[in-house]
Amino acid sequence: MADARTTVITNAHLVDGSGAPARHADISFTGDTITEVGAPGSLSTANASRVFDAEGRLVTPGWVDVHTHYDAQATWDPWLTPSSWHGVTTVVMGNCGVGFAPALPDRHEWLIELMEGVEDIPGSAMVEGITWEWTSFPEYLDALERRSHVIDFGTQIAHGALRAFVMGDRGANNEVATPDDIVTMSKLTEEALRAGALGFSTSRTSLHRSKSGELVPGTHAEPDELYGIADAMRRVGHGIFQFSPEHTRVPVEEWPWMQELARRSGATVSVNVNQLDDGSEVWRKTFALLDQAHKSGEKIVAQIAGRSIGIIMCLEGSVHPLLAHPAYHEVAHLPFAERVVALHDPVRRQRFVDEVPTDKFYEGLVTKALKRMYLVTSANIDYEPDPSQSVLALSQSRNVPAMQLIVDHMLTNGGKGMIYSPFFNYMYGDLSMTYELMQHPQTRNGLSDAGAHCGAICDGGMPTFMLTHWARDRVRGPKLSLEHVVYRQTRNTAELHGLCDRGVIAPGMKADINVIDFDALGFDMPTMAYDLPASGRRLVQTAHGYVATFVSGVQTVADDAFTGELPGKLIRGPRR
Secondary structure, eight states: OOEEEEEEEEEEEEOOSSSOOOEEEEEEEETTEEEEEESTTOSOOTTEEEEEEOTTOEEEEOEEEOOBOOTTGGGTOSSOTTGGGGTEEEEEEOOTTOOOOSOOGGGHHHHHHHHHHHHOOOHHHHHHHOOOOOSSHHHHHHHHHTSOBSSEEEEOEEHHHHHHHHHTHHHHTTOOOOHHHHHHHHHHHHHHHHHTOOEEEEEEOTTOBOTTSOBOTTTTOOHHHHHHHHHHHHHHTOOEEEEEEOGGGIIIIIHHHHHHHHHHHOOEEEEEOOOOSSSOOHHHHHHHHHHHHHHTTOOEEEEEOSSOEEEEEOTTSSOOGGGGSHHHHTTTTSOHHHHHHHHTOHHHHHHHHHOOOOSHHHHHHTGGGGGGOEEOOSSSOOSSOOGGGSHHHHHHHHTOOHHHHHHHHHTHHHHTOOEEEEEESOTTSSSHHHHHHTTOTTEEEOOOOBTOOTTTOOGGGHHHHIIIIIIIIOOSSOOOOHHHHHHHTTHHHHHHTTBTTSSSOSTTSBOOEEEEOTTTOEEOOOEEEEEEGGGEEEEEOOEEOEEEEEETTEEEEETTEEOSOOOBOBOOSOBO
16 A cells, blocks of 8 residues: 655665765655665655656755845745745755844834845835734744745844844944843843754844944944853854854954854854955965864854855846946936836937946946956856956957946846846956865855845855856866765755754655756746835746755655645754
8 A cells, every 4th residue: 555655766866965976776755754765676666655757867955055034035925935946945044143033013124124234125025024923032933933834944043133132222233232231142042042043143244234324233242242142052052153254354353252152152153255356365364264273173164155246237126337327317216117218218328438427336336347247148147257258358359338338238138138246256257266165174055145135136046056057067167076066055054053854865864855957957037026025126036957846755846836835844953
């Protein structure tokens, strides 16, 4: 008699997430647990309710994305796109010191404006979408758990929300915390961790500001405040300390407290590391310190991106080159279709060339950035473009004014033409730095920012890019093995948060599985969707090539489309 809960995947080209060589295999799972993995034909299908033939298909664990910002979206959206379009089966949110719990009612608007400023999520969408069924962090988790989702998700307690809750305006204004403030924040962090938070996050970069320009609360927190958080992790026995730094400060000013925090908490400190576009190589100094820390037994790791950190610029987006020009200011208020018509006017188009603003905004957005602007010409965006193809280089080689190239391109496709501009991790004009970092044992892949920066990026597709670029398509340098790429976003990321029940296809592990047409895997053209609450906009990019995705043994995706099943669950604490 067939077991209604048993599925056997046959003839898989299995890359199991451990880093071991690919092999052909059959895989059996019952309910949410993998039960057997064996040679092709070795597993009985007699009692299976379903046999899934994966002949010619790549089979991997589901991707584990540890750096997302679904903190608001998870309260209204069961689908958690874009991640679920791209084979992601587990996400971690609550990064960069911004979140929505704990929260007093008089701080709701302020927290929304903080998230809007830092992560470019439409405030109107959050105002309409968040139901605010909580005050404490445990109540926030309870509210999330009451909803159905397509993938698993865990979260962290954010420094910004915590500080504002405990200190009020003093916390929001980045005043120094008193000893009593620190005791209270430590107790609330402990409460959050015991309720199921995976860690704590903070921001210490001047790039992260609220809608009104305020720095994220905690940006200048003294070490004693951070040690109070560390003590909470020590008392509970788990938690990760994630923070977004001012990169130039890490090797000198930030490193002593990072070391002490790691020592006294026993927790992992995860610091975002990027390469600045200023000619410096601060990241190399940071990695020398990471190696020393590892030798000393201090658990400090660098969280890195799988490609350069940059933006997609278009007329519907948050940032584009025309924003700084008077000829655009005159029509910026018009509805999109009318704006496009106005921009086609030959006189106005010529003004973009002839009138060159001299203010610093134009200089930073256009004049100095032309060398790192690239015209997007296909759905599979070239995230490792040759500098010879930059707008500046094309302008010089074609003897055409750069602004003419920009305006002409942005008006293609009915005014939806796009330009890619990398600003972190592309100082060398290629991804050689990223190639090096993705092989460093003290790094973890993340920084997709899925759910955030809605008007400027579509990096939620980073897991798909990891396979297509690094394991298949790269031409401007060596590739990485498929086994390594899969490991980097399955077992390696899962273990960062102690999620040791997933990330490997092996008996006893969670049945989170991707079946992929690796040869056909790719992207659809990015589009600006207006599908958030209050018709909020977001730049999205879907994928093709995901034959099937299983979450806890339930098929959630079939041939790139949702099945309608919602087996995802809130993750409460690590999974040993």
